Amino acid sequence: MKLDVVLGLQWGDEGKGKIVDVLAETYQIIARFQGGPNAGHSIHFDGKKYVLRSIPSGAFRKGTINIVGSGVVLDPVTFRSECEAIEAAGVPLRERLYISKKCHLILPTHKIIDAAQEASKGKSKIGSTLKGIGPTYTDKVSRIGLRVGDTLASDFKERFSTLKQKHLEYLRQFDFQFNAEEHEAEWLEAIDYLKSFRLIDGEYFANECLENNKKILAEGAQGSMLDIDFGSYPFVTSSNTICPGACVGLGIAPGHVGRVYGIFKAYCTRVGSGPFPTELNDETGERLRIGGAEFGAVTGRARRCGWLDLVALKYAVMLNGVTDLVMMKADVMDDFDTIKVATSYIVDGEPCKIFPFDTRADIQPVYKEFKGWHKPLGGVRSESDFPYEFRVFIKFVEEELKLPVKIISVGPDREQTIVRDEEYSTPYHTK
Ligand code: GDP
Ligand code: IMO
Ligand code: MG
Numbered sequence: 001m002k003l004d005v006v007l008g009l010q011w012g013d014e015g016k017g018k019i020v021d022v023l024a025e026t027y028q029i030i031a032r033f034q035g036g037p038n039a040g041h042s043i044h045f046d047g048k049k050y051v052l053r054s055i056p057s058g059a060f061r062k063g064t065i066n067i068v069g070s071g072v073v074l075d076p077v078t079f080r081s082e083c084e085a086i087e088a089a090g091v092p093l094r095e096r097l098y099i100s101k102k103c104h105l106i107l108p109t110h111k112i113i114d115a116a117q118e119a120s121k122g123k124s125k126i127g128s129t130l131k132g133i134g135p136t137y138t139d140k141v142s143r144i145g146l147r148v149g150d151t152l153a154s155d156f157k158e159r160f161s162t163l164k165q166k167h168l169e170y171l172r173q174f175d176f177q178f179n180a181e182e183h184e185a186e187w188l189e190a191i192d193y194l195k196s197f198r199l200i201d202g203e204y205f206a207n208e209c210l211e212n213n214k215k216i217l218a219e220g221a222q223g224s225m226l227d228i229d230f231g232s233y234p235f236v237t238s239s240n241t242i243c244p245g246a247c248v249g250l251g252i253a254p255g256h257v258g259r260v261y262g263i264f265k266a267y268c269t270r271v272g273s274g275p276f277p278t279e280l281n282d283e284t285g286e287r288l289r290i291g292g293a294e295f296g297a298v299t300g301r302a303r304r305c306g307w308l309d310l311v312a313l314k315y316a317v318m319l320n321g322v323t324d325l326v327m328m329k330a331d332v333m334d335d336f337d338t339i340k341v342a343t344s345y346i347v348d349g350e351p352c353k354i355f356p357f358d359t360r361a362d363i364q365p366v367y368k369e370f371k372g373w374h375k376p377l378g379g380v381r382s383e384s385d386f387p388y389e390f391r392v393f394i395k396f397v398e399e400e401l402k403l404p405v406k407i408i409s410v411g412p413d414r415e416q417t418i419v420r421d422e423e424y425s426t427p428y429h430t431k
C-alpha cells in the first residue's frame with residue numbers, strides 16, 4: 001500500500017488538522033513526521049474544538065493507529081497535557097497512539113536557549129514559537145541530543161544532566177535571565193508519563209504496515225514556505241516540512257509515496273517575521289484576520305494576512321510533487337466585492353515569476369482581480385450550489401497550478417467539506 005502525505009503549501013495554519021481528521025476515516029495509520037509543539041492543528045466536530053500539537057490529527061478516529069514519527073521533536077510536558085485533554089474527551093488514546101523511540105526530546109533548557117537566542121536577535125528575530133524547536137534540532141544535528149528511546153536506559157538522568165550542563169554553559173554568553181530548575185521536576189515526571197505509552201521502532205512498524213496493505217497518511221506540520229532548506233531562510237522553522245521530509249521522518253522509502261495533498265487557504269497568512277509579498281497592512285488584511293479568526297492556535301499571536309500568492313504556491317507545488325489540491329477558508333471572503341490573486345512579482349524593479357532568494361528584496365505583487373460571490377459558502381454541501389464567481393476563482397487557480405482542487409473546505413467543521421473525487425471514500429462526497 002501507499003504512503004499518502006498531507007502538507008501545508010503556505011506559511012503554516014492552512015487547515016492541515018481539519019483535513020487529516022476528515023481523511024483519517026479511510027486510513028489505518030496517521031503519522032506526524034516532523035516539527036513539534038510549534039504546531040497547532042485545530043479540529044472541529046460535534047460543536048467542539050480541539051487543538052493538537054504533537055499528536056497526529058487522526059487521534060479522534062476510531063480504528064486508527066497514530067504514530068509520532070522519528071522526525072518529530074517531542075516536549076514531554078506539552079505531550080502530557082495534550083494527551084490528558086484528549087483522554088478527558090473520552091478518546092482511548094493509549095490504544096491509538098505509538099511513539100517512535102527515535103524522536104528527539106525537547107528539554108526545558110532548549111526552550112530557554114530558544115528564548116535567549118530570539119531576545120539577542122533584536123529586530124531581526126524570527127518570531128519563533130519559543131517551544132525549543134530550533135535548539136532541539138540543532139542538538140540532533142550536532143549528535144548530542146536525547147531521544148525518546150533513551151528514557152528507557154538506566155543512566156538516562158545522568159545523560160539528561162550532562163546535556164543540561166552543556167546548555168547552561170552555552171547560555172552564559174547571553175545577557176538573559178532564567179531559572180533552569182523551574183520546570184525540571186515537571187519535565188522528569190512527564191518523562192515517566194511518556195514511558196507509559198507504546199514506544200516503538202517507528203520505521204519497522206510503518207514498513208510492516210505498508211507490507212500488510214495498510215494505508216498510511218503522513219501529516220505535515222508548518223508549511224512549505226517555512227521549510228529549513230527551501231523556505232524564506234532564515235525566517236523558517238528547523239525541519240523539512242516538504243514531502244521528502246515525510247520519508248525521512250518516518251523511515252519510508254520515496255517509492256512508496258502515493259497522493260500528495262497540498263493544502264492552501266484561498267488567501268495567505270504568516271505568523272512571525274520574514275517576507276510576505278502579498279501582505280495587507282490595511283482594512284482588508286484586518287477583515288481577513290477577524291473573519292478567518294487568524295490568531296495563532298499555539299501562541300495566540302495575530303497572524304499577518306494577505307491575498308493568495310500563486311508565485312509562492314507554484315513553488316510549493318513544485319517542491320512537494322502535489323497531486324491533489326485542497327482549498328480552505330474561501331468562506332472568509334464571502335462578503336468581499338473584489339478578491340485579488342498575485343500571479344507574478346516585480347522584484348527590485350524587474351518582472352519576476354519565481355520566489356526570490358533574497359529575503360530583503362523589494363517584492364511588489366502583480367495582481368489579477370476577481371469578482372466576489374456575495375453568498376455564504378459555509379452552508380454549501382454540494383459543488384452544484386457553488387456561486388458562479390466562486391467557480392471562476394477555483395478554475396483559475398486550477399489552471400495556473402495545473403492541478404485539480406479535490407477538496408474544498410467552507411468552514412472549520414468536519415461537515416463543511418466538499419469532496420470532488422469519487423475515488424475518495426470519505427462520507428463527504430458530493431458526486
Ligand atoms: P493547521 O495548523 O494547518 O492545522 O491550521 P490551524 O488549525 O492552525 O488553523 C486553521 C484555522 O482555520 C483553524 O481555526 C480551523 O478551525 C479553521 N478552519 C479550517 N478550515 C476552515 C474553513 O474552511 N473555513 C473557516 N472559516 N475556517 C477554517
Ligand atoms: P502549524 O503546524 C504557523 C513559524 C513561527 C516562526 C517560525 C519559526 O500549526 O501550521 P519555530 O517555533 O518553529 O522555531 O518558529 O515558524 N511557525 C509556524 N507558523 N504555523 C505553524 O505550525 C508554525 N510553526 C512554526 O511563527 O515564524
Ligand atoms: Mg496551526
